[in-house]
Amino acid sequence: MTDTIKVAHIIESLGRGGAERVLVTNLAHIDQRRFENHVIYLFDGEDFLPDLEALGIQSYSLGMRDFYDWRGFWRLRRTLKTIAPDIVHTVLQKADIYGRVAAASAGLRPILSTLHECPYNPEVFIDNPALNRFKYGVFKRLDRSSARWCSDGFLVASKNTQNTLRQYFGVNDSRVRLLYNSIDLDRFDGGGEAEVDRIKRELGITKDDVVLLNIARLAPQKGQRYLIQAMVDVCRALPNAKLIIRGEGPLRSDLNALVHSLGLEGKVLVPNQYGSPEEVIALLRLCDLFVFPSLYEGFGVVLAEAMALGKPCIASNTGPIPEVVQDGGSGVLVEPMDPGALARAILGLVADPAAMRAMGRAGRKIVEQTFDILQTVKQLEAIYEEFAVRAAEH
Known part of the structure; x- marks a missing residue:
């Protein structure tokens, strides 16, 4: 035609x-x-x-x-x-x-x-x-x-x-x-160090911190409250762990209240800035591990974006997510609504840096081949x- x-x-x-x-x-x-x-x-x-x-x-x-x-x-x-x-x-x-x-x-x-x-x-x-x-x-x-x-x-x-x-x-x-x-892989290749340094400085992230990241709408579907609950066990075993939750939505005040009730101030950060495309990529660059605890999901484009930057992913074993994240390959899949399983997966990966690097490489390859x-x-x-x-x- x-x-x-x-x-x-x-x-x-x-x-x-x-x-x-x-x-x-x-x-x-x-x-x-x-x-x-x-x-x-x-x-x-x-x-x-x-x-x-x-x-x-x-x-x-x-x-x-x-x-x-x-x-x-x-x-x-x-x-x-x-x-x-x-x-x-x-x-x-x-x-x-x-x-x-x-x-x-x-x-x-x-x-x-x-x-x-x-x-x-x-x-x-x-x-x-x-x-x-x-x-x-x-x-x-x-x-x-x-x-x-x-x-x-x-x-x-x-x-x-x-x-x-x-x-x-x-x-x-x-x-x-x-x-x-x-996704456009060119957006994830090279540069961005200045943005990463700025956000780290503003959030009080140090070189010794283990940074976990969730990027999603602040809504019940995205399961962030289970991830926050998991951080109680994570921080007990890993005092230098910090979780950043970036998103907009109706649950911001509820999630902040949960952080306060669990005594996780300074450990779980829910900033209302960093929403530009460049800042989102900078957040993905600075994290060590991307966590996506959705109850149900359509695809999860941000998972592919994290994988494009070589980040290992922990995500819910639901819907099409297993088509994006290969369990044991590019990340770890856990059942939804299970804070204990999330905590065990996080601590297990952080304790094995070699596995994290291998998963990051595998994720990048999957994105290049499929997404x-x-x-x-x-x-x-x-x-x-x-x-x-x-x-x-x-």
Whole structure:
């Protein structure tokens, strides 16, 4: 196919999240001569907007207040008809629902949806009393119905998500393409010492400290409270251990209260700064061990980022995480919600520096072979061409 393929990407926001970062990374590497990209976002959150502007990609804000701002549907439909894309590609649940229905009602095909995770695992209710079960049920029915009747294809970020897509949506595998999330390895090679030194100085990190790091949204799903509880045993056996938890979210005050109640002030740090891409990479550089205790997960792009920097990882044995972190190879997997298992894994690795170095090397190799953007963007381009050709033939 020689003509330029016009793609309209619909996402919930351009805030600093994993799915948003993957989208921008893909767009930074896709062949701009063959693909004309437009990005539509439903809600506020524009951290990645400068990145799109630097790439010369047109973006459209719908300015929706929330999911129930139905005027956004008509704005989205008009915007899609103005763009007149060859492919509509939706990302994240609310954007999936709106995007599929708006595109289908406007007669635009094919419609693709990327699923970084299936949000209907039973684990979503764990430690999450604020979750509105009625709204959850409405989302589930709308998502499943729009997926079955509107979407022509699905891109899944893991084999685990493909399995749950089949289970919860009843989608045939012939409509599904596996496309692992990926990272730009160039961002993780060389430099950054000044940022590392500055953050160490500001946080009071010394050369003798063993630094553990968690980067994730501060939310029940991410399991940080179990990691904080594990630090009681870790600090008892390893007084020079420090844990940095970097993220934004509703649990900041709760996590800080837990740190205080366990007497871990100065040992567990939950800073509200260091959110820029350069600072996140600096945090990954300065840590000795990356810990990711999620209760459930879609992929965990930050795991691949830690591995790109040669950091051994301790992560939950749940969802697609075993597809990213090889237990005993690039890290150690533990069962979710088990502070004791986390503490034992941390102390076991710290006591074996040779194993940590070997895991770091193995992790870097895995990222180079499986999660390098230069490989996955070629797969994405082939998927777009496949569905565009198929649509042109009908």
